[in-house]
Amino acid sequence: MSADLVRVRAGVYHDSVHLMRAGRALTELPGVQVAVVAMATELNLGVAADLGFDVPAAGPADLLIAVRGEGPAALEAAGAELDRLLAGPAARPEGGAPGDLANGVPGGTPVDAPDGVPGGGRWAPRTVRAAARAALRADGGAATLVLVSVPGPYAFAEALDAIEAGLPVMIFSDNVPVEQEVLLKRRAGEVGVLVMGPDCGTAVVGGAGLGFSNVLRPGPVGVVAASGTGAQQVTCLLDQAGVGVGHVLGVGGRDLSAEVGGLSTLHALETLDADPATELIVLISKPPAPEVGETVRRAAEGLATPVVTALLGPGRGDLTDAAEAVLRALGVPVPAWRSWPAAARGGPYGGAGATEDGGARGHGADGGGRGHGGGAGGNEKDAKDTGDAGDAGDTGGADGSGEKRARRLRGLYAGGTLCAEARLVARAGEFTDFGDDSYTRGRPHPMIDPSLRLEALSAVPPGDVALLDVVLGHVADPDPAARLGPEIASAAARGVRVVVALIGSEGDPQGLDAQGEALRAAGAAVFTSNARAAAHAARLLGGGP
């Protein structure tokens, strides 16, 4: 017999990622059937009500806890675990060195502290404005950057605080109204600070990786990106080729729209041009609004620093091409992009089409790349050199079931740009971007929580090809192969061929090698180039470029 526990804690705030992690942890406890741990927004109250919980009156400033378990003991255990999880942030290292407290520097969040009448000596600033003032008072000196990731409707105030304090700001939050974005960027222009975002997923500034960011070696390349995963792909390939980056400045996916007019892109280009350590600038974006594109092009031409522009879209190069163009511009040889062929399996499926024709796609056309014999008309040798990861010994024929069914390519992506790129490269298939707003509302980004993608992967029928991206780096799942591996193995066992685009660097906390090897061992063909992965997947179905 199941029992419900429903509680509302007034005036207790935790961010949604933290709460969703806590909720997931509860559902994994023995005897717990379902758990909702969320701020009591209308949406979340509805979710709980739909699950059959008797939901009390509560508002968005209250924490809603609803757990269904097999009995009182399970609920009690869940309650205790929740208390432990929610107390977590208070216990983790906070706000710099312990000595900061003595200097009156606030740090950390007073979790569950009563509102209004704060107790004790620790006091965290409640706005970016207050934090900027606090940092000024501290021995460590002024803040240099602000990272905003509050829910979109509230991001404007915090970002404006940063601008008014003269600090550059990265807005990770999405769902920020475009008119607010324009206003923020205009104000920022007036005071000469950069606004990265909104919906900016990645940046590297002054050596600090912000948001979903890879650990990259320092170097001469500066990146301006309206596409987060696009920037991650290019910089990870550069890193693999031994070329480091100085700054990666995200500008947000809407920056090059007609409404925003490329305000941050232009600012970022100037910023990098003024940076003596930046020798080459890479501009990565989806195709801009025509008039904005023209403005940006002219601005780029006017810079003293050379600019490599990578605009993604039909009939244009892919991200790997862009990385290779950068290498050529720097006179650095293009390496064979790393890949891990799928582990050999006994079944009649596998990675035929090992001749993924990277060479044909022109990346070696100028002969600058090592082992790229003049380009057009890729061959087996080229394929080998470019590190294709096809399994040996399969012809890509029957799917083993003998059925005559149109086999399909299923792209199950976490990164929006990577998804779009794969769709362009593969030309056919059914692609889903699980990082899209419609999938992330009320749940963590798929780079953090792969649950939805795992579900989708488990539904891919035998004979089809599943193409996934796995993005490593800070904030991302600490061990994606561990969670994806079993589902990949099970897919492979039932005759689904799995291809993975693994976006990461040697320095990433997850370890590029370890992840590549683990995914390969699970049965996937793994590529560090998303374009190569997509081409390979297409070829497994006998199609593709």
Next chain:
Amino acid sequence: MTPRAPSGEPRVITVGAGALGEALDAQAVRRTEVGWRPPMPGTAGDLARVLADPRRVRANETAVGRLLSARPLLVGVRPAREALELAEGSFLHAGPPITWERASGPMRGALIGAMLLEGLATGPEDAERRLARGRVRLSPCHGRGAVGPMAGVVSPSMWVFEVRDAEHGGTACCPLNEGLGKVLRYGAYGPEVLRRLRWMGEVLGPVLRDALERTGPLDLVALIAQALQMGDELHNRNRAATSLLLRELAPGVVDASPGHAADVLRFVAGNDHFFLNAGMAACKVSADAAGNVPGSTVVVAMARNGTDFGLRVSGLGDRWFTGPAGVPDGLYLGAYGPADANPDIGDSTITETAGLGGFAMAAAPAIVRFVGGDVAEATAATRSMYEITLAEHPAYQIPGLGFRGTPVGVDVTLVARTGLLPIVNTGIAGRVAGTGQVGAGLVSPPASAFTAALAALAEAADRGGPGPPEAGGAGGPAGADGRRRTPHFDEL
């Protein structure tokens, strides 16, 4: 401006998802984490509109600049009839506008006392009848360049401190303090109350006037600054300030009136809150200097009439934004308890408006019992007020916080964003007219007054100018009565 290339060791402020901050910790990047919460319910849209107002930053700089640069001097002691040009049959009262019908016990008691003092009624019942018939014109002190503690009732024959702002030229008044216990401002109107008020008008007022003429104007900023460093927060503790004032005035009192000097000095010395009223007038004249700056979101008045709490915002002129006055949480005298307490009352929240009182709690460890009992909580109270204020007072410093200036200049947008309400120290009046003081403690203003002001600021931001008075918030149109005593400046 030329873009700056990022350089040097990054130091990041993070606000929002904890995972993003943890990733920076993993990279050993120095950071300051914001303890963010969602803003007050329903304010997100108004906040965005007000924050986007291009006038806001400069307007607030102007308003706060005036608040901080005011130089209040105690220049005179005069009857309200002269100093405030208060006509016979006109009374002032604390807080936003109120009618007899809605007035609380202590407010009614004080009005009755004023009727008796002015000889406008034959007895309490007669006074009530006349007040109920509207025979007396009631208006808020704040609308006449005055403030009054508790009931704040000022009638023409009462003597007031007159404070002039030497920087901006404004003037503000506050009646002389009667002492503690059964006093008019707490709604008491017995014979001893009236006897004391008459003595104050016949002896105390004239003697102080004469003494002040001998000593010359007194610099109240200097006096307040010293008192803060001697353990006063200038609202619930004025012992040091009263002593300093007494020291300044004593020779003049003796010179001016050897016959009354002992009585006068004994009266002042016997009332630890004697300075409060002079301090309130100093705060009022400073806050008025910050008023009427279009686009400014700075609070320039907070006041209660025992029924409603009300506030005024610089960018919204004389409009009041009100909500129900709360019952203070505090310590009670003798056998009194919370059931005896009247809702919050008085203009003395002008001290918090100007960065004193609850905002300066950390300066007054002697009275930390009001905020829960320990010094850490007093420090935390002051520290939390930096979250909702725009500046730190250059002259009013707190030794215990490393001589940091007190938090000053409450910004309506910061109140809405943080959900932190101004911390107010206050006396507690008895609920029944005539009871007097029953305790002292801490009170929170109603959030609705701030959200109403925010909504009006949003309307004004959309229009690019201050709203028409009839478009008022919860409090409705009010306060445009009488002349203002502070000169207005052409803004921006």
